[in-house]
Amino acid sequence: MLVRPKVVSQFKLHQDAMKILEEVAEVVVVPSLSHEDLMAEMSDADALIGAAKVDKAFLNGAPRLKIVASFGVGYQDRVDVEACTERGIFVTYTPNALSGTVAELTMGLILCLARAIPVADAYVRRRWWRSKAKSLPLGLDIEGKTLGILGLGRIGYEVAKRAKAFGMRILYYDIVRNSKAEEEGLASYASFEELLKASDFFTIHVPLIPETRKMIGERELRLMKRSAYLINMARGGIIDEEALCKALAEGWIAGAGLDVFTIEPLPKDSPLIKMKNVVLTPHIGSATVEARRRMALMNATDVVRVLRGEEPINIVPEQRRRLPLKAWKGREGPLAMSSD
Ligand code: NAP
Numbered sequence: 001m002l003v004r005p006k007v008v009s010q011f012k013l014h015q016d017a018m019k020i021l022e023e024v025a026e027v028v029v030v031p032s033l034s035h036e037d038l039m040a041e042m043s044d045a046d047a048l049i050g051a052a053k054v055d056k057a058f059l060n061g062a063p064r065l066k067i068v069a070s071f072g073v074g075y076q077d078r079v080d081v082e083a084c085t086e087r088g089i090f091v092t093y094t095p096n097a098l099s100g101t102v103a104e105l106t107m108g109l110i111l112c113l114a115r116a117i118p119v120a121d122a123y124v125r126r127r128w129w130r131s132k133a134k135s136l137p138l139g140l141d142i143e144g145k146t147l148g149i150l151g152l153g154r155i156g157y158e159v160a161k162r163a164k165a166f167g168m169r170i171l172y173y174d175i176v177r178n179s180k181a182e183e184e185g186l187a188s189y190a191s192f193e194e195l196l197k198a199s200d201f202f203t204i205h206v207p208l209i210p211e212t213r214k215m216i217g218e219r220e221l222r223l224m225k226r227s228a229y230l231i232n233m234a235r236g237g238i239i240d241e242e243a244l245c246k247a248l249a250e251g252w253i254a255g256a257g258l259d260v261f262t263i264e265p266l267p268k269d270s271p272l273i274k275m276k277n278v279v280l281t282p283h284i285g286s287a288t289v290e291a292r293r294r295m296a297l298m299n300a301t302d303v304v305r306v307l308r309g310e311e312p313i314n315i316v317p318e319q320r321r322r323l324p325l326k327a328w329k330g331r332e333g334p335l336a337m338s339s340d
Pocket of ligand 1: 096151155174175205212259
């Protein structure tokens with residue numbers, strides 16, 4: 001009897017992606033499983049679509065796994081690519097499926113901070129009819145302000161394009177200079193320190209890797225303008241959150257827009273929750289119908305390719321550099337094999 005391969009997805013996938021997957025595999029969707037329950041599903045799974053922490057222990061519990069399809073681009077802090085490569089397991093991601101989407105929310109947070117939109121919303125609901133005089137503080141134009149982008153990669157570039165349309169002056173710092181953006185006149189390079197000092201709005205778009213962990217700490221926050229706003233759409237661990245809370249409470253910077261946190265969900269007792277000069281969103285950078293469909297289609301296509309014994313398209317760069325893998329598990333493709 002032919003046993004269909006098993007795909008475990010930690011996300012509810014768009015129906016177009018489900019259709020592609022269900023043609024060849026059993027798909028188990030487990031959005032809210034505990035780690036133990038997920039591991040129980042992984043014991044006979046051929047593919048994972050998700051954002052789980054995939055380390056050696058995870059791989060030991062998933063002996064049939066052939067592909068980890070990361071539902072997003074920020075796999076660096078979650079997936080042990082080296083361990084997967086050693087075991088012949090592909091790691092894929094969804095580059096460019098969400099760059100514009102994350103950039104749109106970045107602009108959203110910038111505008112929320114500049115114009116105090118959440119404060120104004122609360123004012124209309126709770127106080128407007130009671131106050132004779134308008135007691136709301138004035139906002140700020142973003143036109144003419146300097147936007148500092150830390151990491152001018154796929155998302156950073158899309159942010160620059162949108163910010164340019166708002167009339168902002170754009171500076172960036174990256175370990176590799178982005179000649180395309182510079183030639184287009186989109187963004188000018190600055191050193192990390194210059195970027196911190198010059199920015200009215202400072203937005204983070206680097207991956208969380210050892211070199212970027214706590215890249216923004218007390219020293220960096222003290223270099224920023226007291227009128228500056230910090231936006232983090234990348235990963236919580238890039239900012240020293242304790243130092244940030246101090247900076248916000250003591251006025252070293254004016255405010256922050258945060259989509260990501262050191263611990264997620266953000267603990268109820270986090271000082272950030274009570275601060276008026278912050279805007280908080282629950283890690284929703286890629287959460288639009290369109291982006292989630294594109295991401296699901298990319299993951300599904302790669303999973304099916306591996307199950308068929310083909311190489312996936314969106315292999316992560318660290319693994320692509322090591323190709324051809326000597327012995328990747330999907331070589332024969334379970335779809336071509338009879339059951340065991
Ligand atoms: P990307 O294209 O790889 O861009 C990241 C940029 O940062 C690259 O240009 C990279 O240079 C640069 N960089 C790496 N290390 C650096 C360092 N130490 N100093 C300065 N620059 C450095 O990635 P992306 O697609 O734009 O995504 C960026 C991050 O956004 C992801 O890693 C993820 O964590 C986060 N994200 C968050 C959400 C959300 O929902 N909030 C959604 C999607 C992504 P090299 O290319 O030379 O390494």
